Amino acid sequence: MALDxxxxxxxxxxxxxxxxxxxxxxxxxVTGKARFGADISAPGMLxxxxxxxxxxxxxxxSIETAAAEALPGVHxxxxxxxxxxxxxxxxxxxxxxxxxxxxxxxxxxxxxxAVAASSEAVAKRALKLIKVEFEKLPHVTDVDxxxxxxxxxxxEGRANESVPAGMSSNVLARYEFGHGDIEAGLAQADRVIxxxxxxxxxxxxxxxxxxxxxxxxxxxxxxxWCTTQGHYMVRNVCAAIMGLEQGQLRVTPSEIGGGFGGxxxxxxxxxxxxxxxxxxxxxxxxxxxxxxxRATGPTAxxxxxxxxxxxxxxxxxxxxxxxxxxxxxxxxxxVEFGSMSAFAAYDLENVKSVGWELVTNRPKQAAYRAPGxxxxxxxxxxTVDELAKGFGLDPLDVRLKNAxxxxxxxxxxxxxxxxxxxxxxxxxxxxxxxSAPLGENQGRGVACGFWFNFGGDTSVSLNITPDGTVTVSxxxxxxxxxRASMSMMAAEExxxxxxxxxxxxxxxxxxxxxxxxxxxxxxxAVGLATIEAARAAKREMCRRxxxxxxxxxxxxxxxxxxxxxxxxxxxxxxxxxxxxxxxxASNTGGxxxxxxxxxxxGAGVSFGTHIADTEIDPDTGAVxxxxxxxxxxxxxxxxxxYVEGQFQGGAVQGIGWALxxxxxxxxxxxxxxxxxxxxxxxxxxxxPMIDTVILEIPNPGHPYGVRGVGETPIVPxxxxxxxxxxxxxxxxxxxxxxxxxxxxxxxxxK
Numbered sequence: 001m002a003l004d005x006x007x008x009x010x011x012x013x014x015x016x017x018x019x020x021x022x023x024x025x026x027x028x029x030v031t032g033k034a035r036f037g038a039d040i041s042a043p044g045m046l047x048x049x050x051x052x053x054x055x056x057x058x059x060x061x062s063i064e065t066a067a068a069e070a071l072p073g074v075h076x077x078x079x080x081x082x083x084x085x086x087x088x089x090x091x092x093x094x095x096x097x098x099x100x101x102x103x104x105x106x107x108x109x110x111x112x113x114a115v116a117a118s119s120e121a122v123a124k125r126a127l128k129l130i131k132v133e134f135e136k137l138p139h140v141t142d143v144d145x146x147x148x149x150x151x152x153x154x155x156e157g158r159a160n161e162s163v164p165a166g167m168s169s170n171v172l173a174r175y176e177f178g179h180g181d182i183e184a185g186l187a188q189a190d191r192v193i194x195x196x197x198x199x200x201x202x203x204x205x206x207x208x209x210x211x212x213x214x215x216x217x218x219x220x221x222x223x224x225w226c227t228t229q230g231h232y233m234v235r236n237v238c239a240a241i242m243g244l245e246q247g248q249l250r251v252t253p254s255e256i257g258g259g260f261g262g263x264x265x266x267x268x269x270x271x272x273x274x275x276x277x278x279x280x281x282x283x284x285x286x287x288x289x290x291x292x293x294r295a296t297g298p299t300a301x302x303x304x305x306x307x308x309x310x311x312x313x314x315x316x317x318x319x320x321x322x323x324x325x326x327x328x329x330x331x332x333x334x335v336e337f338g339s340m341s342a343f344a345a346y347d348l349e350n351v352k353s354v355g356w357e358l359v360t361n362r363p364k365q366a367a368y369r370a371p372g373x374x375x376x377x378x379x380x381x382x383t384v385d386e387l388a389k390g391f392g393l394d395p396l397d398v399r400l401k402n403a404x405x406x407x408x409x410x411x412x413x414x415x416x417x418x419x420x421x422x423x424x425x426x427x428x429x430x431x432x433x434x435s436a437p438l439g440e441n442q443g444r445g446v447a448c449g450f451w452f453n454f455g456g457d458t459s460v461s462l463n464i465t466p467d468g469t470v471t472v473s474x475x476x477x478x479x480x481x482x483r484a485s486m487s488m489m490a491a492e493e494x495x496x497x498x499x500x501x502x503x504x505x506x507x508x509x510x511x512x513x514x515x516x517x518x519x520x521x522x523x524x525a526v527g528l529a530t531i532e533a534a535r536a537a538k539r540e541m542c543r544r545x546x547x548x549x550x551x552x553x554x555x556x557x558x559x560x561x562x563x564x565x566x567x568x569x570x571x572x573x574x575x576x577x578x579x580x581x582x583x584x585a586s587n588t589g590g591x592x593x594x595x596x597x598x599x600x601x602g603a604g605v606s607f608g609t610h611i612a613d614t615e616i617d618p619d620t621g622a623v624x625x626x627x628x629x630x631x632x633x634x635x636x637x638x639x640x641x642y643v644e645g646q647f648q649g650g651a652v653q654g655i656g657w658a659l660x661x662x663x664x665x666x667x668x669x670x671x672x673x674x675x676x677x678x679x680x681x682x683x684x685x686x687x688p689m690i691d692t693v694i695l696e697i698p699n700p701g702h703p704y705g706v707r708g709v710g711e712t713p714i715v716p717x718x719x720x721x722x723x724x725x726x727x728x729x730x731x732x733x734x735x736x737x738x739x740x741x742x743x744x745x746x747x748x749x750k
Contacts (some may be wrong), residue, residue, distance in 0.1 A: 007602065009698045009705045014200060016492040017704060020641050023484050025255070026643050037112070037211030037227030042282035045213070046075055049123040049266075049285070051113040051130055052295060053105035056139035056361040056669025057152065060112060064131035068115060071129060076278040079113045083274060084243055084317065092240045094330040098239075098364050099270050105139070106154055106329035107361045108670045109294030115120050116275040116283045126598060129339045139361040139669040143198075143326040144303050146170040146360045153327055154359045164412050168357050175336045177412045178320075178343075178352030185318025185350030189309025193387055197379040198735045199718070200662035201301040204368050205681045207654070209287040210258025210296060214272035218280070221271060224251045229477055230262040230516025232457075235508045241270045242277070248274075252507040253477045258651070259366030264516050267296055281602060293674040295365020298663055300325040300333045304379040310387040314398040319343050319411075323376060325357060328364040333357045334372030337452075340412035341377035341715075344450040345399070345421055345607065347408040351598060361669050367518055370451045370711035378736065381447040381719030386732060387633055395723070396429045397669050403448075404607075420633025420697035421448065421607035427693055428609045433629045442615045442626065443728025449608045449715025450729035453708035455525045455600035456515025461506075462533040462594040464541075466586070468579030470494065472503040472533070474526050475514030480710050481642035482522045486530045488638055489704065491583035493534035495561030496578055520708020523638060524603050524699070529596040531703055537594030541581045544588040549573050602701020606708055608632035610651065610716035614724040621744025623659055623725060629691040634706030635699040645707055648690040650713025656682040657714075658721035662737050723747075 028034040053069065067078040080102045086093035101112040113130050117123035138152035145151055146168065153169040155556040162174040186192050212226035218684045222244065228234050231251040239246045268285040275283040287296070305322040321342050327333025339355035353376075360474055365371075388398040403425060408416045428446065438444060461473040472486050487501040494501075515521060545563040546553045556563050562575040568730040585592050613627040637643040660680040664672040673679045698705025718736060726732040731746050 007600065007701070007703055009700050009702055016494060016498050017295065017636065017638050018490045018640065020737065021484065021488060022638055023481065023500045024487065025478070025483065036208055036257050037254045038286045040213045040225040040254060041284065042213060042215065045117065045282040045284050046116040046275070046279060047120045047123050048114055048116045048272055048283045049120065049127055050111045050271065050291070051127045052291065053101070053108060053110040053112060054670070055105060055136055056108050056141065058105050058134040059067055059137060059257070060101065060105065061135055063113060065113065067129040067131070068126040071122065071126050073118040074115055074126045076116045076275050077113060077126070077130070078271065078274045078278060083241065086241070089240065092234050092237065095237055095266060096241050098268065098330060099267055100448060107363050109363060111271070111295065114271045114275060116279050140170070141360050141362055141665045141669055143301050143324050143358055143360065146326055146358045147324060147356065154361065158331065164572065170360065171356055172331050172359060173357040175339050175355040176352070177339055179409065180350030182320045182350050182352050186307065186309040188311070188317040190312040191387060191390060192307060193383055194305070194307045194663040195383055195734060197304045197306065197382065199302045199375045199378060200736060201298040201362065202368070202661040202663070203293055203298040203679065204258070204260040204262035204516065204659045206258025206260060206262055209289060209292045210263070210267050211286040212269050212272050213284045214269065214276040215282045216273060216276040220248050222249045222724055224249065224269055224273065225254060226251065226269055227254050227256050227263060229256065229479060231477065232475060232514050233264065233516045234266055234510055234673025237266050238270050239548055242273050249510045251505055252306060253505055256477050256479050259479050259534040260369050261371060261518055262297055264367050264518050265297065281473065289676060290674040293679060295363050297328065298362055299368035299371065300327050300365045302338070302375040304375065306379045306383045308383045308387060310391070312391050314388060314391065314393045314401050316402045319346065319348055320352045321376070321379065323353065323355045325355065325372065326360040326362065327357060328362040329359055330364045331357065331359065333365060334367070336372070338372030338376040341373040341450050342380050343411035345404055345448040346402045346411070347404050347624050348411060349412045353411065369653065369714040373449065373451060373715045374654060377447060377449050377715045378718035378722060381493060382722050382732065384725045385445070395577070396425060396434065399448055400425045406711060414574040416605065417700055418697055419605060419607055420695055423630040423633055423695045423697055424607055424609040428611055428631050431629060431693065433611050433627060433691070438613065441618060441728055443611060443726065444728055445612045445720045445726045447610055447716040447719035447723060449712050451520060451606045451711040451715060453520045453524060453603040455603050456521050457513045457599050458525045458529045459512035459514055459597045460526060460529040460533045460595065461511060462530065462537055464537060464578065464582050464592040466582055468500070468582040470501045472501060472530055473506040473511060474503060474530070475506055475511045476517040476522050476526055477505055477728065479517050480522070480646060481639055482526060484642065485523050485527060485638045489527050489530050490534050493531050494538065494578060496557070520606065520711045521603065524702055524706050524708055525600050527638070527706055528600050528702055529598055532596035533594035533620060535594065536594055536596065540592050540594070541578065545581060548588065574650055577600050587589045604635055604699030604701055604707040606633065606712040608712045608716055610720040612717070612720040612724040614721065614728055616725060616728045616743070618747060621740035623738060623743065623749060625655060625687055627688055629693065630713060631693045631695060632712055633695045633697045633707065634709050636696055636705040637694050638706065639696060643694055644692045646710045647692045647713045650710065651690050651717050652682055652687060654714045654717025655687065655721060658718045658736055658738060660737050660739055
């Protein structure tokens with residue numbers, strides 16, 4: 001039976017994979033039929049609302065809830081006293097403290113009480129009746145200020161053993177990566193540049209706010225419906241917080257109106273469960289936009305020192321960086337990833353990066369597409385560009401000279417297998433964009449980016465129905481086209497049309513554990529599991545047909561959606577199609593299915609190169625994006641439309657980060673721009689069409705050569721935009737965003 005179960009890449013001609021089939025959710029989404037988090041309802045449902053801190057840092061001296069509880073229509077009020085303390089798991093304890101403050105509130109917007117009422121109007125009145133006495137404490141929101149030894153302390157005793165004695169208690173961890181001798185390498189350079197760069201925190205900006213509906217029975221059985229990137233994570237975390245066994249809580253994901261990493265943790269869900277438990281009624285909670293911006297995870301703000309040495313012919317002799325990232329009020333900043341990815345695009349003999357993780361009086365950061373990497377790339381790629389321009393060298397040629405290739409020892413340790421950075425740079429240099437003429441006040445910038453990708457727990461079930469159609473059940477919310485991609489890979493493997501396969505997102509009670517939809521893991525890991533599940537089903541169909549024909553299993557093979565005799569010695573039996581096999585399954589052993597559970601290795605790293613053209617208004621400092629092109633190695637583009645959409649979406653979010661988006665805190669530590677009127681994300685009129693070039697250097701760790709796609713596109717834009725602005729103006733911006741007032745000030749100072 002010729003059915004190869006190898007998980008390594010093997011070249012093949014694809015019939016379905018690589019085509020642009022219709023997306024399965026398109027009609028539902030454009031007609032409003034798709035059900036998102038806030039669309040879920042239940043009979044007898046109550047409305048839950050949260051009371052949040054108006055202070056950046058304060059001790060809660062007392063909370064009085066009696067007046068709120070006495071208000072007609074109020075069914076329950078919960079505070080931290082309604083939750084059991086978590087003593088044996090710091091991560092879960094921090095999540096609980098974030099969703100419902102204990103002794104202290106640690107940032108503007110920190111939740112400390114919640115109500116469930118018969119209507120939103122009643123719930124709002126009840127919140128106003130809760131009396132709380134605060135003792136205001138000193139606060140710190142700036143990453144460098146938080147590192148000072150005398151900075152206001154958020155926690156005590158949370159630093160790990162990597163932190164040297166005598167540092168601020170806000171410093172929780174130190175990370176170091178690299179090899180070689182930095183000082184010796186710098187001594188070989190014709191020029192060394194040292195720069196400091198700063199980036200402000202930005203929000204993922206998803207259009208759909210956090211929303212959930214919770215029910216809990218008297219026997220402890222509970223259900224949650226929510227918008228999330230990982231409903232198994234929601235189950236595991238909420239069960240731990242509520243003292244439930246994981247099997248007692250079933251979580252069903254809704255459609256998701258954007259996440260980009262920001263929906264990889266919980267905010268409302270444990271509170272809704274606590275209110276449902278206390279009331280015995282379903283409780284629905286939906287955040288306002290202000291709550292989303294004040295209290296859910298933006299990415300970290302950063303401060304980065306970079307030293308790079310280069311010879312006059314463009315060879316980088318040494319590179320070092322010190323990165324300081326604040327992750328909000330709790331541990332978990334992405335500085336480790338930033339430190340690992342900072343120099344990953346380059347083949348360097350002498351390289352070192354040191355990362356410092358800090359806490360500040362800000363909301364706990366959450367992942368945002370390649371967490372930590374865009375800030376690091378901004379610093380490194382800006383410095384590389386400045387060195388190249390200083391020597392009069394083509395910045396693309398300099399990157400090609402130093403590019404990481406197959407066999408390169410990466411800056412963070414492993415040796416790269418097949419990687420596509422050189423291919424993206426070569427394609428960029430040959431593209432008409434790179435040589436197009438520029439006008440007055442216009443500039444062009446280029447930058448490279450990198451992301452790791454990973455596998456994670458994955459479970460897939462593939463069921464063949466009696467009429468020969470196929471259902472794939474996966475456990476990962478579809479945030480980037482995974483239902484189409486899984487259907488395509490199943491169809492490819494089974495040799496049937498795409499239209500005969502439907503992929504659904506199963507709830508937590510229907511499949512084994514699945515990792516969160518993040519890290520660009522789904523098309524790689526779930527795709528691999530889907531292929532293996534399809535192969536398991538094919539093996540079973542081959543076994544059954546061999547039994548019917550009275551020959552050995554190894555005497556049949558699967559080709560073009562049917563079982564065939566493997567050769568002339570196997571007889572002259574006519575092929576049996578999948579549909580024919582399915583029709584008689586009840587008489588040959590029962591239903592036919594394939595399952596696969598794994599935590600797959602072999603996720604290939606991802607590289608991209610971006611070119612940006614800008615025009616600067618010298619009178620206002622406004623930056624107009626004229627042209628933008630993304631080049632990225634995707635291994636294999638399963639559905640090119642979705643791949644291009646990932647390229648474009650990441651680039652646009654990076655452009656917004658570079659030009660306008662930022663968290664603005666006042667001296668009182670209160671967020672000043674908690675709404676889309678003041679927090680400025682790009683809109684269609686701000687942007688040109690984002691052009692895309694898909695490159696396919698197969699990932700050796702996936703049977704179809706797939707690499708993750710979604711993270712890498714946000715990594716180069718910060719630097720590409722900064723390099724373009726520098727080319728247009730002759731001034732280099734080392735702080736983001738490059739908003740008109742900031743840029744104009746630098747231009748005028750020149």
